Amino acid sequence: MSSGSENNMSPEHLPNEQDAEGTVAVPGADHPFADPGLPAHQPRKQDIDEKAAKRSERVVAFLFLLSMLATVGFIASFVAFPVDDIRYVWPLGHVSILHVMLGVTMGIALFCIGAGAVHWARTLMSDVEIADERHPIAADEETRSKVFADFQQGAAESGFGRRKLLRNTMFGALALVPLTGVVLLRDLGPLPEDKLRHTLWGKGKRLINMNTNEPFKPEDIETGSLSFAMPEGLEYEDHDFNTEIAKAALMLVRIAPDEIKDQQSADFGVDGVLAYSKICTHVGCPVSLYEQQTHHVLCPCHQSTFDLSDGARVIFGPAGHPLPQLRIDVDDEGYLTALGDFEQPVGPSFWERG
Template sequence: MSHEQTPQIHGATAGGQDLDRADAALPARFEDPGLPEHRLRQADIDPAADKRAERQVVAMFALSVIGTVGFLIAYFALPPGETVASMRLSNIALGLSLFLAMFGIGAAAVHWAKTLMSDHERQEARHPQRSDAATREAALATLREGAEDSGIGRRGVLKGAVVSAVALAPLTVAVPLIGEVGGDWNVSKFRHTLWERGKRLARDPSGEPIRAADVTIGSVFHVIPENLREADHWIEEKAKAVVLMVRMDPRDLKEPTERAGWSYDGIVAYSKICTHVGCPVALYEQQTHHLLCPCHQSTFDMSDGAKVVFGPASRPLPQLPITVDDEGYLIAQDDFDEPIGPSYWERLR
């Protein structure tokens, strides 16, 4: 065994010597390679290209100005109406114009920096945080040099374009905020919906009333109040009144005594508005009876009072008490017993 091991030991020793010689050959430090050779851009050597780049930047700032003006026009001329089509048109007009206002400034700033501003790489040694007077004066000189390199002082049209675009862009935020001053801040309206005693449950969006006999175990219905479109501001009212209704085996229901009569033969109805931030919950899993909010994954147990079993929601979904009328149609016994949706200052729970 010793004769077989000897060559391995000598080999290891020879290898170690080779490594030592390699380490000795390495320099104590690497030389700084310095900055790569500066390559001039087309705008640096061609006055026509320089002027063309300036016009392009001005055009982008002008696009931003057009977007801001378009946003103001859309805000006042195309308010969201009572129909889905009018709301869609208003949102599209506001969204596109806001995109142009913000994109124009961003694209112009990037193009300006890449084509017109100085692109020389500079190095500066690290110094104590507070420099002496001479160093501070040198820094100011560097800033003045950078301003000179940017050409902002001698490019009058460009200067006017950037000032106009940057000055007008905040109007896309300020005008809607100012428009809300004096608006309807009555949050108590969230305490009540269109549901009332005797109001039939109808399919969303057809508005067809629902018979209890048509709701099979495991089925899910998206529900709105009957004759919803006859109400004033029906879109806003729908946003508060939407309900998700399911039917399960009555033996699977865990109902507290005070809510024993709120369901009908295994059919339960709960607000569709998540109690976290108000997203619509609509993903129902039949085997577990769990209802999932797609926004932040809050999960509610429909068989146990829609209690939260997972996620950031802090309260169960409000339950709509239901029964049937003489014709077998599902109807509401009353409105929700608590405000729907997320928390707000005035609500008690």
């Protein structure tokens, strides 16, 4: 800036800056940036007409009640509609009616709580604007007293204590909405019902070699060998093959009868051929590492070790239960068949397991 322009700049043209004598220039009433102050308060209809206030109160209560009904509808939809009930819903197309109902009911429940709170604040709570000066973070006793007084005044002006209908319906809506999250816990996975206790094995089902896809005969299994079988009727092309084989996978071992320590295991087998679940009872890994001299089988995931000559008893590792054994026999054509399902649930332990 040139010296000429500096001479043309007078103190009155420098608002809020110090002049040559060190005093602060404060804008006057005619200054273009003067503080206009707060406009005069205009009362709302609800402030001067109690009937209008009661109407607003009923509207807010209705919204809170509608939220509660929507929450109940959310829970009822979860029970009433199966997830695989697919219907055409315009404009969404073919969708699960359960997902649509959950979205609609939860949306209504949350929207009505928000709309009710907003309508309450805009029509019934005090709308008088208050200007307050900034103050240091560490408040003195006078400031703290003022804060508490302002809070009590705000609570009184909100009608929270006086308008019990609003207060109670709001509490009801807020208490019910969290139930939607509790119900949604079911979507962490399908309810197991009794699926964990049953597999595809059943009386008369042949043991199918998973390598050749042919049924086993006792002579197909050599002493000291380990073979793997699946139930008759299960095909690799089946859409649920992986789900079913994860429970029904079987391993066959042949042990000399005089080396079998557990008599029940021998009774469940045929000529030293024993059939055990391949699924580790720790976290469900496939058990497959067999040592024929000791008859021990090892899970490769966490080294749980089972003694197949002693009812697949756990001798090392974190597994909590022996491998379930399948009772087998030979049919009229000489093929190995199951005499039923496993007597214990296969795979990892769960708290209902007997």
